[in-house]
Amino acid sequence: MKFLDLAKVYIRSGSGGAGAVSFRREKYIEYGGPDGGDGGKGGSVIVECVAGLNTLIDFRYQQHFFAKNGGSGMGQQRTGASGEDIILRVPAGTEVLDEDQETVLADLSTVGERFVIAKGGNGGFGNLHFKTSVNQAPRRANPGQQGIEKTIWLRLKLIADAGLLGLPNAGKSTFLAATSNARPKIADYPFTTLHPNLGVVGVDNTEFVMADIPGLIEGAHEGRGLGDVFLGHIEKCAVLLHLVDATAGDFLVNYDAIMSEVAAYGAALTNKKMIVGLNKIDALDEEERAFFKEELEARVGHKVYLLSAVSGEGVTDVLRALREVIDETAKSDHEESVEDTAWQP
DSSP states (O other): OOOOOEEEEEEEOOOOOOOOOOBOOOTTOSOOOBOOOOOOOOOOEEEEEOSSOOOOTHHHHOOEEEOOOOOOOBTTTBOOOOOOOEEEEEOTTEEEEOTTSOSEEEEEOSTTOEEEEEOOOOOOOOGGGGOOSSOSSOOOOOOOOOOOEEEEEEEEOOOOSEEEEOSTTSSHHHHHHHHSSOOOOOOSSSOOOOSOEEEEEEETTEEEEEEEOOOOOTTGGGTOTTOSGGGGGGTTOSEEEEEEETTSTTHHHHHHHHHHHHHHHOTTGGGSEEEEEEEOGGGSOHHHHHHHHHHHHHHHSSOEEEOOTTTOTTHHHHHHHHHHHHHHHHHHHHHHHHHHTOOOO
């Protein structure tokens, strides 16, 4: 299955059915009167978050979703049939955007969550509704309300606990493969990762989900390389792991380049907790390790972890640090939710 995280969709809700103009005519009944029924309600367009999906690929082959119109009312006070709703099934982490691709209409992150994008039109009143003491035989009925037609965008942002950052060939895919059962493409040339990968990482009898995204380069926010649109997949992460290639001669410049791209992207990524790891230390001796770590810590301003995704050295310490931040974030979120739902008289 191909990975698709952005899709343009055309939707239209159903129009309401027209009300009926009808009069009661029955044999042996002396007095008749209006008995026109109402029109049926048009179908709505609904987005539903479901389990078992991790891509928007279905919307590449079908972009138009039109709900059914409501049926017209009939005599004998019969209401028209309601139009059938149409449901767009999307994976968890999907945002519904307006046509401008900026206005967020809904953010579906929980399985079972629903959002009505376009409500179906109400059915028109039949002439029975217009009967009064001075107008006992009305010959008018309302047409149904028109449906809503619009263009929307669906954007998927993967839901993971931790996200990987770094330049191409910084060892992100190797780290994910070494710590989980995920099998991303690994090669000795840049941009081997063309779409995000997820893996379930285990440490100390606990598990969390890690996301690997394509590498960033300087100028990614201007469209260079693969761009920075993939940063959206780590917006929901509790912590970021920034891997720096220790074998690169200008690793400090590389670190600054990634941080500049994160700052240019915005979306509160700069406020997220970040753990920095100096990767590929298996190619360094003890003196180089200590010197490079000291230099990078001076630039970062906090502790830098030494690790090698190939040999496994230092990997467990990094995973424990990630797990600790994830637990702290989950605890604070839980406390906030308890405060929000606290009982009030």
